[in-house]
Amino acid sequence: MSVAALIVAAGRGSRAGEGIPKQYRRLQGQSVLARTLSVFLAHGNIRRTLVVIHPDDRALYEESVSVLPASSSALLPCVHGGETRQDSVRNGLEALADLNPDVVLVHDAARPFARPDLIDRAIAAAGRWAAAVPGTPVTDTIKVIGDQSEVLSTPDRFTLRAVQTPQAFRFPLLLDSHRQAAAAGLHSFTDDGALAEWAGLPVHVFDGDTGNIKLTHPADFHEAERRLKGDTMAYVTRLGTGFDVHAFADGDHVWLGGIKVPHERGVLAHSDGDVILHALTDAMLGALANGDIGTHFPPSDPQWRGASSDRFLAHAVELVRRRGGIVDHLDTTLLCEKPRLGPHREAMRQRIAEIAGLRLDQVSLKATTTEKLGFTGRSEGIAAQAAATIRLPEVSA
Structure with missing residues (x-):
């Protein structure tokens, strides 16, 4: 199978602080986006990698990719995102349409700790099921609440999974699902698995990785810095x-x-x-x-x-x-x-x-x-x- 990776980096990431989008903040001297791209560009089974960026971030993007080592996986010219994450993913898929890969992996730029074995599982899951997302067990008890904060139900946490990226799909199916949603005037899906479900595709869950964290708040960046340092500093x-x-x-x-x-x-x-x-x-x-x-x-x-x-x-x-x-x-x-x-x-x-x-x-x-x-x-x-x-x-x- 031919595999392409679509890295979504068009968000603003304001909760992370420091005034610039979080995907361009530095971890140990290298931007988050550069660290994320390094993993996918180095993976032997990914033929093409495409990044979707905000139109205002061209200079930040160019600076990030300028430090990347040479790789056998080609980094395609970036494309601009849209008003929502869903729009940005669709723009990226349309840019890949001429290549028409068998499988596309959609990944958040703010997850720089995706490991090669997780990517292997994603590719295998797409080959087996056509639409699959990585998930990790939920360790806390979850409550469903109403308008007055009253508890409506308590789902069995053993049936719940916290979903991550990369999410894996047969490319033609995901592109068609995005086109259907856009034609229906829907633009607010924040998860491609949910959009695929809406389009009627059966979506499966494969084993995620608890270390594959998404950097959202300032504290996440502090933890990431310590993780990269192997930090036991007092x-x-x-x-x-x-x-x-x-x-x-x-x-x-x-x-x-x-x-x-x-x-x-x-x-x-x-x-x-x-x-x-x-x-x-x-x-x-x-x-x-x-x-x-x-x-x-x-x-x-x-x-x-x-x-x-x-x-x-x-x-x-x-x-x-x-x-x-x-x-x-x-x-x-x-x-x-x-x-x-x-x-x-x-x-x-x-x-x-x-x-x-x-x-x-x-x-x-x-x-x-x-x-x-x-x-x-x-x-x-x-x-x-x-x-x-x-x-x-x-x-x-």
């Missing part, structure tokens, strides 16, 4: 604190936690004056023992005039990660009489989590007045204090 926890204050001035809004909040006053500041992000930046730098926000972004430098403070916090987070560290938790208290935090709290938490590449439960945000005491009590200004908890590799003395 980590030390550090706590840093930060404080920032700005006087009120003329204006109609303030920036807080990366969110523009309407207010009867603005603040006097060189940048956008976001006291929450400034305090968090200083807390992170304090945990690193690496100066303060003024050291890294001097007010005397005109390039920071009016700058968005998310750049400051993102820089501090990047400094932690460059040292092999992990950001565990961010906690901030806003001190002011007005504006009220409550209506904007969750939007701010979400924005801080996005900037720092954290889960929402790793970001805490509180507020207090100062009982009319001091400059905040007199509504002359606004302040925030913050704490950041990080882990850094332990260094021997």
Whole structure:
């Protein structure tokens, strides 16, 4: 059988953090996509490999593939994806139509740990069943819940499988299924096995690999780094604190936690004056023992005039990660009489989590007045204090 691999790399991967799509983030100096491609290009039974990318990612893609070693498996010119994952896969299948391989393996670029034996099983499963997906046993008890979070049923976990990629199909059957779905106006299938089921194909499950993880959240990348290093490194926890204050001035809004909040006053500041992000930046730098926000972004430098403070916090987070560290938790208290935090709290938490590449439960945000005491009590200004908890590799003395 002739076999082609279709690597889906058109997603944005925002939950992974760091500002670039996760498939282009580096693991031990090499992009995730390059590591994923290396496995498929080196496999002796795969004749052609095609990558589907986002139109905006051409430069990132070219940089990734430029480091790949020569391989007997040809890497075809990439094609652009569509609005949804389903559209992207269909674009890739259409690009392979002239080659008309017997089997196509559809794989997520964000799974760089697929092993050759898993690919062998995928190819064999496609030959045997025509449509097959890898799956691993579910170890947790699963609950089906209703609109009010009530438990509707408890499936027998022994009949359940967590599905992975590469998913394996006879090429003409999968291409036809995708064309049927597009003609029916359906574009939201996130899994090719599910689309094949919709098209009436019997889909079988073959043994997956628990090590074939998908990189989604920042913590997944930390685990992947340690896995590649064979890392048994010990980590030390550090706590840093930060404080920032700005006087009120003329204006109609303030920036807080990366969110523009309407207010009867603005603040006097060189940048956008976001006291929450400034305090968090200083807390992170304090945990690193690496100066303060003024050291890294001097007010005397005109390039920071009016700058968005998310750049400051993102820089501090990047400094932690460059040292092999992990950001565990961010906690901030806003001190002011007005504006009220409550209506904007969750939007701010979400924005801080996005900037720092954290889960929402790793970001805490509180507020207090100062009982009319001091400059905040007199509504002359606004302040925030913050704490950041990080882990850094332990260094021997």
